[in-house]
Amino acid sequence: MNVLAIIRIAFRALARNKSRAALTMLGIIIGVSAVIIMVSIGQGASATVQSQIASMGTNLLFVSAGAQNFGGVRGGAGDSSTSSPLTVEDLEAIRREVPSVAMVSPVVSSRAQLVAGNQNWSTQVQGVSEQFTDIRKWAVASGSFFTDSDVRTAARVVVIGQTIADNMFPGQDAVGQTLRVSNMPFRVVGVMARKGQDPQGRDQDDAAFAPYTSVQKKLLGNTRVQVAYVSAVSAEATYTAQTQIAELLRQRHKLGQGAADDFTVRNMSDVAEAANETNSTMTVLLGCIAGVSLLVGGIGIMNIMLVSVTERTREIGIRMAIGARSSAVRTQFLIESIVLSLTGGATGIVLGVVASVTVPLLLGWPTLVSTASIVGSVLFSAAVGIFFGYYPARKAAGLDPIDALRYE
Amino acid sequence: MQTAFEVGVFDNGAHRVVLTHDPEAPEVIRLEGIHKTYSMGDVEVHALRGVTLNIKEGEFVAIMGTSGSGKSTTMNIIGCLDSPTRGSYALDGEDVSTLSKDERADIRLRKLGFVFQGFNLLSRTSALENVELPMLYAGIEPAERHRRATEALHAVGLAGREQNHPNQLSGGQQQRVAIARALVNDPKLILADEPTGALDSRTSVEVMDIFQRLNRERGITLVLVTHEPDIAAYADRVVVFRDGRIQKDYRVNAPRDAAEELKNLPAVDEDEE
Numbered sequence: 001m002n003v004l005a006i007i008r009i010a011f012r013a014l015a016r017n018k019s020r021a022a023l024t025m026l027g028i029i030i031g032v033s034a035v036i037i038m039v040s041i042g043q044g045a046s047a048t049v050q051s052q053i054a055s056m057g058t059n060l061l062f063v064s065a066g067a068q069n070f071g072g073v074r075g076g077a078g079d080s081s082t083s084s085p086l087t088v089e090d091l092e093a094i095r096r097e098v099p100s101v102a103m104v105s106p107v108v109s110s111r112a113q114l115v116a117g118n119q120n121w122s123t124q125v126q127g128v129s130e131q132f133t134d135i136r137k138w139a140v141a142s143g144s145f146f147t148d149s150d151v152r153t154a155a156r157v158v159v160i161g162q163t164i165a166d167n168m169f170p171g172q173d174a175v176g177q178t179l180r181v182s183n184m185p186f187r188v189v190g191v192m193a194r195k196g197q198d199p200q201g202r203d204q205d206d207a208a209f210a211p212y213t214s215v216q217k218k219l220l221g222n223t224r225v226q227v228a229y230v231s232a233v234s235a236e237a238t239y240t241a242q243t244q245i246a247e248l249l250r251q252r253h254k255l256g257q258g259a260a261d262d263f264t265v266r267n268m269s270d271v272a273e274a275a276n277e278t279n280s281t282m283t284v285l286l287g288c289i290a291g292v293s294l295l296v297g298g299i300g301i302m303n304i305m306l307v308s309v310t311e312r313t314r315e316i317g318i319r320m321a322i323g324a325r326s327s328a329v330r331t332q333f334l335i336e337s338i339v340l341s342l343t344g345g346a347t348g349i350v351l352g353v354v355a356s357v358t359v360p361l362l363l364g365w366p367t368l369v370s371t372a373s374i375v376g377s378v379l380f381s382a383a384v385g386i387f388f389g390y391y392p393a394r395k396a397a398g399l400d401p402i403d404a405l406r407y408e
Numbered sequence: 409m410q411t412a413f414e415v416g417v418f419d420n421g422a423h424r425v426v427l428t429h430d431p432e433a434p435e436v437i438r439l440e441g442i443h444k445t446y447s448m449g450d451v452e453v454h455a456l457r458g459v460t461l462n463i464k465e466g467e468f469v470a471i472m473g474t475s476g477s478g479k480s481t482t483m484n485i486i487g488c489l490d491s492p493t494r495g496s497y498a499l500d501g502e503d504v505s506t507l508s509k510d511e512r513a514d515i516r517l518r519k520l521g522f523v524f525q526g527f528n529l530l531s532r533t534s535a536l537e538n539v540e541l542p543m544l545y546a547g548i549e550p551a552e553r554h555r556r557a558t559e560a561l562h563a564v565g566l567a568g569r570e571q572n573h574p575n576q577l578s579g580g581q582q583q584r585v586a587i588a589r590a591l592v593n594d595p596k597l598i599l600a601d602e603p604t605g606a607l608d609s610r611t612s613v614e615v616m617d618i619f620q621r622l623n624r625e626r627g628i629t630l631v632l633v634t635h636e637p638d639i640a641a642y643a644d645r646v647v648v649f650r651d652g653r654i655q656k657d658y659r660v661n662a663p664r665d666a667a668e669e670l671k672n673l674p675a676v677d678e679d680e681e
C-alpha cells in the first residue's frame with residue numbers, strides 16, 4: 001500500500017473531526033510558535049549586542065574598580081568602601097607606561113538636573129577625557145568635543161546628546177548656549193552624533209559629557225573613578241594590553257603574591273561572552289517551557305489517537321478482513337498522528353514567524369527568525385507525532401480482526 | 409434490475425466457468441478434523457469438534473445450523489481470520505492452518521472476498537472508494553483501481569451510485585457495494601455470513617441473483633451461511649452444523665433460480681431508496 005494513499009486517508013480521517021483535530025494540535029501549535037518567537041527574540045537581541053559591540057571597536061578595554069563579580073561590566077562600580085578605588089593617577093600611569101595602550105578615558109557619572117531657560121531635563125552626566133570620542137568612535141555632530149586643557153582646568157563645558165539638544169534647545173543651535181547643570185552654569189561646546197537605542201532599549205542620545213575633572217569636583221565632590229575606557233593600539237594588542245594593565249595596577253596597588261585583583265580589566269570579547277551567557281540562559285529557560293508545552297501537546301495527540309483507535313475499531317476490523325496487514329494499519333495511524341503533529345507544527349511555525357515579524361513593530365525589540373529553529377521545530381513535531389502516535393498505532397495493529405469486526 | 413448483470417464486463421477475461429458438479433474439479437477448501445476451542449478463564453468452549461469438509465471449485469454451498477452450532481467459527485477459519493486449534497486446512501491446495509497473521513492477511517487479500525450480514529462498509533466513504541479499498545492494499549495503481557471499482561459497481565447494478573456514501577444507499581444497495589468490494593480483487597472464493605439477514609425478501613432474492621450469477625458466469629466458489637432454508641435453497645449443496653460437527657451434507661436437486669423468480673416478481677420502482 002503506497003504511502004501517498006495512506007496520507008490521503010489520514011487527512012480525510014482528520015478532516016472528519018476538524019475541531020477535535022484543531023484542539024489536539026493546539027499544544028503543538030503553542031509549543032512550536034513559542035520556540036520560534038523565543039529563539040527569534042533571543043537571536044535578535046544577541047545580533048544587536050554583537051553589532052553594537054563591534055561598532056564600539058575591537059580595540060576597546062574596560063578597567064573597573066573592584067574584583068570581578070557577577071553582573072558584568074558594571075562590577076564594582078560605586079562601591080569603593082570595600083575595594084581600593086581606581087585613581088586618576090592609575091589611569092595616567094596606564095596611559096604613560098603601557099606601550100600597547102593608545103588612549104584612556106575615565107568614566108565618572110552623576111545624575112544631574114539640566115536647566116536652560118524654562119526647559120528642564122534630568123540625565124546622567126558622564127565625566128570623561130577628551131579622548132572619549134576617539135575611543136568610543138562616536139563623532140561630534142556640531143561644535144566640538146572639549147579639549148585636554150578643559151580637562152586640566154576642570155572647565156565648565158558640556159557636550160550633549162541629540163535627545164537633550166532636541167529637548168532643551170528646540171529649534172535652536174545648542175552650541176554656545178548656557179546650560180545649568182545642578183545649578184552651575186556650563187557652556188555647551190558640542191552636540192554628539194545621533195546614536196539611537198542600545199540593545200537594552202535605552203536611548204543613548206540622552207547623555208551629557210563633561211570633563212571628568214569637572215564632574216568629580218563640581219558634581220560629585222570626590223576624586224574616585226569607577227570605570228575607565230582604554231583603547232589598545234590595535235585589535236591584536238588588546239590581550240597584551242589587558243595583561244600589562246593588570247600587572248601595572250597590581251604593582252601600583254601593592255598587591256602581594258596570591259592576593260586577588262582589586263580591579264577588573266575586560267576586553268570586548270569578555271563583554272560579548274557575558275551578554276551571550278545571559279542570552280543563552282534565557283534561551284534554555286524558554287526552551288524548557290516550549291519543550292513542556294510540546295510534551296503536553298504530544299500527550300494530547302496520544303490521547304486523541306487512542307480515542308480514535310477505539311472509535312474506529314470496526315473500521316480497523318474491516319480493513320484487516322479485506323486483507324490489510326497489521327503494518328498497513330499501524331502505518332495508517334502513525335501517519336495520522338504525524339500529520340496531526342506536523343500540521344500543528346507548520347501552523348505553529350507560521351504563527352511564530354508572523355509574531356516574530358510583528359514583535360519589532362509593536363514592542364521595538366529586534367528579532368531574527370532562524371532557519372535552525374524552523375527546521376528544528378519540523379523535526380521535533382514529527383518526532384512528537386511518531387513518539388506519541390506509536391503506542392495507539394501499535395494498539396490498532398494488534399487488534400484481532402474477528403473481535404474488531406464484532407465491536408459495536 | 410434486469411440490466412443489472414452484463415456478461416463479459418469483468419476484468420482479466422476471468423470466466424472460469426466450471427461445471428457445478430464436476431467431480432474432477434480441484435478442491436478449493438479442504439478442512440480435515442478441525443477443532444476450535446475457546447478458553448474463557450477456566451471454562452473451555454468447544455466451538456468445533458472435528459469438522460471435515462471439502463468444497464470444490466465452482467460449488468455454491470450453503471451452511472446452516474442452529475445458533476451457536478459453529479457456523480461463524482467455521483467461516484472465520486475458512487476465511488483465514490482465525491486458525492484452528494487442531495486439524496488441517498488447505499485453501500486452493502495450500503496449507504494455511506499454520507500461517508502467520510501477515511501471511512493470512514495476504515491470503516485474504518488475494519484469494520478471498522467477504523460479505524457480512526451488517527455490510528461492514530466504511531462510513532462517510534463513497535461506494536467507489538469502499539470498492540477500491542482492497543486494491544489499495546494490493547498496491548494497484550489509482551487509475552486501474554478506479555476503473556475496476558467502477559466496473560464492479562456496474563456489475564452489481566449500481567451504475568451512477570459511485571459517489572454515494574453508505575448512509576445514502578438502501579440496505580440492498582449497501583450489500584451490493586459489499587459484494588462489489590468482495591469480488592474486485594478477483595477472488596477464488598467468496599464467503600458470506602448471513603448476507604441476507606438484514607434484508608427484506610425481495611432484496612434478498614436480488615442479492616442471491618448476484619451470487620448465482622457470480623457462481624455460474626464467473627465460476628467463483630461461494631460459501632454462504634444462512635439460517636433461512638429459503639435462502640439455502642438457492643445453493644447447490646447444503647451443509648448443516650450441529651454442536652460443532654457436521655450433521656448433514658447434501659446436494660440440492662433443483663436449486664431455486666433467483667433470476668427467474670425476479671422476472672415473475674412484481675416490478676418495483678427503479679429507485680428503491
Ligand SMILES: Nc1ncnc2c1ncn2[C@@H]1O[C@H](COP(=O)(O)OP(=O)(O)O)[C@@H](O)[C@H]1O
Pocket residue numbers: 446447448453454455473474475476477478479480481482
Ligand atoms: N471468541 C469466542 N470466545 C468464546 N466463545 C466463542 C467465541 N466465538 C464463538 N464462541 C462460541 O463458540 C460457539 C460457536 O459459535 P459460532 O461459530 O459463532 O456459532 P454460530 O455462528 O453457528 O451461531 C458458541 O457456543 C459461541 O458461544
Ligand SMILES: [Mg+2]
Pocket residue numbers: 479480
Ligand atoms: Mg454466527
